[in-house]
Amino acid sequence: MRFERVCIEAVAHVLPDEVVTSDQIEARLAPLYDRLRLPAGRLELMSGIRERRFFPAGTAPGDISIRSGELAISRSGLPREAFGLCVHGSVCRDCLEPATACRVHHALGLPGECIVQDVSNACLGVLSGMLQGAAMIELGLVDAALVVGTECGRELVDNTIDALNRDASLSRATVKDSFASLTIGSASAAVVLCHERLSRTGTRLLAAASQADTRHHALCRSHGHQQVMSTDSESLMRAGVAAGGVTFERLLAESGWPRGAIDRTFCHQVGGAHRKMMLGELGLPLERDYATFDRLGNTGAAALPSALSMGLAEGLVQAGDRVALLGIGSGVNCLMMAAQWGDTPPG
Secondary structure, three states: OOOOEEEEEEEEEEEEEEEEHHHHHHHHHHHHHHHHOOOOOOHHHHOOOEEEEOOOOOOOOOHHHHHHHHHHHHHHOHHHEEEEEEEEEEOOOOOOOOOOHHHHHHHHOOOOOOEEEOOOOOEEEEHHHHHHHHHHHHHOOOOEEEEEEEEEOOHHHHHHHHHHHHHHOOOOOOOHHHHHHHEEEEEEEEEEEHHHHHHOOOOOOEEEEEEEEEHHHOOEEEOOOOOOOEEEEEHHHHHHHHOOOOOHHHHHHHHOOOOOHOEEEEEEEEEOHHHHHHHHHHHOOHEEEEEHHHHHOHHHHHHHHHHHHHHOOOOOOOOOOEEEEEEEEOOOOEEEEEEEEEOOOOO
């Protein structure tokens, strides 16, 4: 997939104020740790996640998506009437019906002719919305698109802790399926895409590549509308990295970039082992990648775009840089994008 007319015009993120460390989570898991004689510190040791953040209990994803969406639109400088697509792309949403994007669209004052919908694709939701927006802009169907998503991980972590402490049948082997749920954090991110004729940044989205290996769709599953989740972390990591390798080769072919020409990478933020294995498989250096998982945990569909926004805020992307967005999600699905940064960095 190649694009000639699509620009990334703004990127924004919103983070919670409350910080919860892995040590604090383990302290709450004292009944389980005592029963199985698990050593303290294993959560951070295995994941590389020191802390994560949570929005206040009861926060609706739409509450925060409105904030990050407003930030992105304001930074883009585009008029509201230019937007022809509004996508809410996170795992978390306000309710099953209607689409959370409807509330976001209304609060942000976007035009009535704007297409409004949620996109659900595990940790690839925001990237999937970006792909849809880019395709519509390239075809001339819309001039600009807003893609936003907010993950609220507090309830999943709380429910997982309660379930683990209650279940006396768990062993060291069976408790592993709940490990990934304890790495979840909260964050929000928004991206504005537009046609090149409206762009002030000149940051071009050049190419995208995808790969699905749905043999592995059962490796990570939520139960009871996200209240509890079970994940075969090791198998999922191996399957995701393998699919990622195929996807990355396609991205190089679509973009025409040699591997060594990539200046900066932003990946889905899972943990230290996953990052090292994936970048090793892709033949990319760790020092060119920007990681946030150590302080934010795994924030689902908001992880990659919020890392991009934070990296931009820290000045890590310069004019002319070739940037790869490397998304891998359960399913197994992969979606990766190539962008050439303009003179004015988005956001």
